[in-house]
Amino acid sequence: MSTIAAPASAVVPTRPATPKPLSCVARFAGREFRDALASKWFLLYTVAFTVLAVGVSFLSLSGVGSHGFAGFGRTAAGLLNLVMLVVPLMALTAGAGSIAGERERGTLLYLLAQPVSRTQVLLGKHLGLSAALVCSLCIGFGVSAGVLAWRAGGVGVGAFAMLVAFTSLLAVSMLSVGVLISVVSRRTAISTGLALFVWLTLVFVSDLGLMASSVVFKLRVQELFGLASLNPLQAFKMAVIVNMNASLDVLGPAGAYASQTLGGSLPWILASSLVAWTLVPLGTAVLLFEKRGSV
Amino acid sequence: MLATACHLIASVVAVAATAQGPPAPQQASAPQPVSVVERMIDRAAPGDELRLPAGVYQGNLVIRKPIVLDGSAGVVFDGLGKGTVITIAAEGVTVRRATVRASGQDVASEPAAIFVGAGRAVIESNTIQDALFGIDLRDAPQCRVRGNTVRSKPLDPERRGDGIRVWSSHGTVVEDNVVNDARDMVFWYSEDLRVTRNTVTGSRYGLHFMYSHGSVLDGNTLDGNSVGVYLMYSNRITLRGNHLRNNRGASGYGIGIKDCDDVTILKNALLANRVGVFIDNSPTSIGSTGLFESNLIAFNQVGLLATPSTRSNVFTGNAFIENEEPAAAHGRGRLMGNDFARNGVGNYWSDYAGFDLDQDGIGDVVHEPQSLFGAMLASEPNLRLFVHSPAQQAVEFTARALPELRPESTLIDPAPLVAVPQTALASAGVPAGTNRMAWLAGAMLAGAAALIAVMATHPSLGPISRGAPA
């Protein structure tokens, strides 16, 4: 009470300092992470992903006893399919809800009325959700790695670690796309719908379209590879396979072409496709969020 | 001159005295010309055992007397990059426990570490390095090549020589050798061979048979070669209990069989190859068969690939597990001329979708795999880029939903097994590295916990911690 009832002579009180930008980002990241942890989607996705990953690990090991060395390859292939379906869905919807949700609840205006910038809010949210997603993936992969260690042995530890790393990168990049969707959507329903549409496009439509184009237009292998690696999911898949097999020849002529012409730089090229899918949508989201000035 | 001779005799005696002990470390004495060894051989009687003193012997050695040359003291034969290092020109020579290195590199003259040009030689427990060809037998029947380690020169695979080459040398035994990074372990025009427990890695063809009939290949491990075992124009070959894995080079077959009659492929493990078994026009003769029994064919890109002309092979009791494509015809076509069951026993297919109501272990509906994506791959190989993706699943799902899109099945197994049969894979327990995987699992869970600990800790105001107003 005493601070408020200060003497009337203090007409111009001392000015409060503007908080440091990075600490604001950290505050928002922490808040987003805590909110995610407490939320139903996080729990649901983590449980679902863990159950599916463990299930895939078990299934791929069943019937062959303990041939761990090959067991991992198959597990990885199974996990690959699972990851490509579930992780983009997780990340896109999480991102799609981020800004649109706050906007709909009316909390966005209140946050922006604090001494923070829109960029800080957006980056903080992205960082916090990224951490939450990675945390969720680590739990799912950790449990299934435990199953593999128990049932199959540990050949392919490095490959598994790379799978986790690239899956995290995929999640973060899809989160960026989700955040971008969120920034341009007025309502959560719209942004979630858009996110599902993008998910469907990346997971099914673009691949099926590219398959059809490959047949119809007789695409050359380099064109096919180039177009496919623009899709973050395909880039992710190829990056994981390159790290597992040291070559893309399992992917037929186009993969063999890529391995031969690009050689050692192939993993980097694929990784940079994912990094671009992280930075470009996030950068666009920041620009749009700053420029549109809507709450 | 006399002094040298005295010195030599003294060393021979000294080495002979300690021969039963562990190999002495290679002495730092200066390299000697190989003529030193030649003179020792000249002095020895046929059948004598020569235990050479430790040291590096430089030059090209030719052995023309049936003796035993033992290098266990730490003997190195160094060809100085010229010609063949050791040439065996007499029957019944044994060379053992020596290091043989630095042959010539001229492909035309095919220089080797050890060239065997006479029968009944024993080449045992030698270490061969930096040799264009490793051990090269020509017209040398009844030899025994055992327990040698061979590594070729650091060249492109097609410019390397063969790790072990057996040419027109009937009745030879090749066992327990390890060949890394060479071209082939190859057998030409030789019959009644026993090829047992060899390991070949990083080479072109692990075991390569050309016009070599009536041989047994037993318990070999072929890992990470372009092709594991390639049989060409060779009849009556038995492959039993071999491990063929990660053979995924340009050809990339676990076992390739070209124009061979009466092969028996029994209890082998074919894992994670580009193609598990590739059959090219075998058997060729009317009345002969190929038998594939109790093999484990798992995790390959294509389990079984055969040219459409292939017929008269019998597949029984094999386990086809989680191959991307279990069986396919090379190009377009089907595998209908082959039998996928014998005496009512078919094979196990992990993609079998039937059931076994009468519980006799045999599925009640025939196995007719129909993969639309597989059929698409046959005509559009480029589409393989899309395997392992949800789009592939979508294609298969579409085919299941729309029967008119379903392709013809490539094969029919009339008696599919519903449980994994007893395949003879003697994979030893849980492979090494378990702990590392467990560590990884622990690290990831700990990482998640740490992330939660760092990100989710947030101070809160509470009745206890509340600071008193000033």
Place this chain on the structure above:
Amino acid sequence: MIRTTGVTKRFGPVEAVSSVSFELDPGGSLALWGSNGAGKTTLIRCLLGVVSFKGQASIGGVDVRRRGRHARALVGYVPQELAFHDDARLGSSMMFFARLRGVGRARAAESLDAVGLSGHERKRVRDLSGGMKQRLALAVALLSEPPLIILDEPTSNLDASGRGEVVATLQRLRQAGKTLLFASHRPDEVISLASRVLVLERGAVIRDTTPAQLWPTEKPVQVVRLYLTMASESAAADVLREAGHAVHLNGHGLCVAVPRDRKAEPIAALARRQIEVRDIEILDDIKTPEAGR
């Protein structure tokens, strides 16, 4: 403290705020007056720099568009209704904003105490009453002791007692030298808090005046004298003060200042506490309780 020149905000073809220019000195108190849709809320959002607009606006000499973060550091903002995450607990929400504004735990507790919310730290935001939420919003606004408080119809969702609490707190803030800018559509609030009124209509300022000039004859506030039993008089005074009324006891009943159109409110407040009113008298002499200086 605030200076704007030609602030204009368009939503498509509609000008929600149309070339608004004004200045507000430190320590002043400015009310934005106008019907719904007149542009009060939009103008406040422009001042906070959370929406884009044309024209110039600065707070304490800091341009809100170019250096919005620094400008907002000088402002405590109280929205129409508190928009916290409903699941969050009061204590942790408070700490979030405290850390965001770079103040410590002690100051956060103090600020909470100042609005009478100590002891409610474990409550979830969704379980708070409307009045408590607005007090919480005030506590957050006051965390870093900013010189300027901007409020957007801070009492519109509150009942009479909640309103009284908030108005009383704001009066104390004025006395403490804070600058106030608030939107309102209640004359009594404007009269009791503002020294100056901007009347907005369709986004434009149509009058820049004082409350006394705006309502010279309307006599919006009347004094009602309540007659109670002697025993209940002091308890009743406390109840009414708690409800935010200006009360004085002068031996001839309780005198309460009330808006002209809400004369029954004190009686209702007392009735809720089972205090019986024997009689009432509406006094003719109008006293405008001009607050502050």
